[in-house]
Amino acid sequence: MHLTPSPSTMAPRDALGCTASTLVHDDELDAGGVRVYRKAVTMTELGPVETAPSDRGLLLGISLAPGHRRRIVHARHASTHDFGCGAIYLRDFGERYRADMKTGFDFLLVEFPQAVLRQTTERPLALGELLAASPVGAHDAVLHHLALALLPALGRPQPGCGLFVEQVTAAMAAQLLLRAGASQPAGTRARRRLSPRQEARAKEMLSMRVDGDQSAQAVAEACGLSRSYFIEAFRETTGQTPYQWVQAQRLARAQALLAQPGLSLAAIALACGFADQSHFTRVFTRHMGMPPGTWRRSAGH
Structure with a gap:
């Protein structure tokens, strides 16, 4: 049984x-x-x-x-x-x-x-x-x-x-x-772009959380768009995905803070939304071609 x-x-x-x-x-x-x-x-x-x-x-x-x-x-x-x-x-x-x-x-x-x-x-x-x-x-x-x-x-x-x-x-x-034939390949679809107002709103929201984690869904809703449409339209409009744009803002902020000699790399990493100094160093080196400490010395700071 x-x-x-x-x-x-x-x-x-x-x-x-x-x-x-x-x-x-x-x-x-x-x-x-x-x-x-x-x-x-x-x-x-x-x-x-x-x-x-x-x-x-x-x-x-x-x-x-x-x-x-x-x-x-x-x-x-x-x-x-x-x-x-x-x-x-x-x-x-x-x-x-x-x-x-x-x-x-x-x-x-x-x-x-x-x-x-x-x-x-x-x-x-x-x-x-x-x-x-x-x-x-x-x-x-x-x-x-x-x-x-x-x-x-x-x-x-x-x-x-x-x-x-x-x-x-x-x-x-x-x-x-x-796969289901419900979406056209990107090359055959009309280009999607954000309006100037939508682009400004999206960048404003993304900038507010450069040191944290903004949701693409929340930004898309604020722009009156679906998430998938927003991500594609943001890329078409700016040349970067939302993630790439935020990463670029983090690195720009890091460069500005590196010009302040009194700030440690660990403090800069925290201020710019990186997990720790090691994470900051990896990302900065990948994008800038040198570690942040070397970049700071080469810039004379």
């Missing part, structure tokens, strides 16, 4: 239905209402991942390692899938999900609320269209590279990384829509 475990005896599960105690990577962050996770386990027989139906939207999973196998249990049948590195899957939170994990896995996962997906496309789009365009286990090099770009932000979140994460997840949503 088969006995179903009672809720009190079942191992605790996380928001994605994973058994929390088995995870060797369990990272999570929120950026503009989009949640990004990294979930990984090394065990070979893992049991099921389960979630009840909800209105949370759509989950994109991108495999960061080869060799994962899972058996997905549908309403009237089951299917087994193998995942290579860069393989993807989409999961509609509106449907009950159960998958038996046959091997260990390492996935970056992005939870898109339905409102975010609706804002990204220019025509009404059913989740079924997105699911059909990206079958389980399909490989997508663009999404894989974008996932890799997010790993440092997940592993060690730093001040200002929220804008970068929003920018990358907006590109992921656009790629999903492109």
Whole structure:
């Protein structure tokens, strides 16, 4: 006789239905209402991942390692899938999900609320269209590279990384829509630009949080735009993404503070919104071609 475990005896599960105690990577962050996770386990027989139906939207999973196998249990049948590195899957939170994990896995996962997906496309789009365009286990090099770009932000979140994460997840949503034929390639689409008033408002808001972390979603709403439209229009208007523009403002402020001999590099790093002196030195060197201390001496300060 088969006995179903009672809720009190079942191992605790996380928001994605994973058994929390088995995870060797369990990272999570929120950026503009989009949640990004990294979930990984090394065990070979893992049991099921389960979630009840909800209105949370759509989950994109991108495999960061080869060799994962899972058996997905549908309403009237089951299917087994193998995942290579860069393989993807989409999961509609509106449907009950159960998958038996046959091997260990390492996935970056992005939870898109339905409102975010609706804002990204220019025509009404059913989740079924997105699911059909990206079958389980399909490989997508663009999404894989974008996932890799997010790993440092997940592993060690730093001040200002929220804008970068929003920018990358907006590109992921656009790629999903492109797979479904719901978005035109950038080269064939009319150029989007901010009005002078929108540009001024956006820069004002971004400047207010140069030493912290402004949300692209909040700035987009203040400009009366969707997040994806705002990010693209800001880039077309200024030649930089919002994240690049804020980074440039931080570096300009750092240069001004470096002209003050009494300020330490650690104090300047803190004043300009960097995580610490090491983070400040890495970013400054990458953009300016020399460490901040060397730049200060070469400028005669």
